[in-house]
Amino acid sequence: MRDPNADKEAKKLNIAQAALRVFQRNDFSQTKVDEICREAGIAKGTYYLYFDSKEEVLLSIFSDVMDSTLSPAMLDSAVDPVERVIGIVRGAVDRGFARLEMVPEIWEVAGHKIVQSK
Numbered sequence: 001m002r003d004p005n006a007d008k009e010a011k012k013l014n015i016a017q018a019a020l021r022v023f024q025r026n027d028f029s030q031t032k033v034d035e036i037c038r039e040a041g042i043a044k045g046t047y048y049l050y051f052d053s054k055e056e057v058l059l060s061i062f063s064d065v066m067d068s069t070l071s072p073a074m075l076d077s078a079v080d081p082v083e084r085v086i087g088i089v090r091g092a093v094d095r096g097f098a099r100l101e102m103v104p105e106i107w108e109v110a111g112h113k114i115v116q117s118k
Helices: 004-025 033-040 044-050 054-069 081-094 097-102 105-117
Strands: none
Touching: 004 033, 004 044, 004 054, 033 044, 033 054
16 A cells, blocks of 8 residues: 555655756746646646645755755764864755755745745
8 A cells, every 4th residue: 555645745846856947947936837837747736735836845945955964963062063064064065955056046035934934
């Protein structure tokens, strides 16, 4: 029997990966949800089961990259703070964090969401 949660996570990941490809090809502000859906091979309704907006999928991509970058060892307070920062930067580069430079709008969207939450 298939795990429905695994299927949902796989679908969400597929959408996020498709969105990243579209964002890299097009300007974020010009990207339409329809384009992301076409790239992911899904219906528009399916997209909205997982994400409320293109900003939300962009923040999800950012969050996934950051989560995969921060290992528990890097958060260990017994480790020298300078070594922790160096480890975080190395991990980010190793895991493709630099790809996010291709989507500069992520910083604008993330900053806007942070300001809104205050």
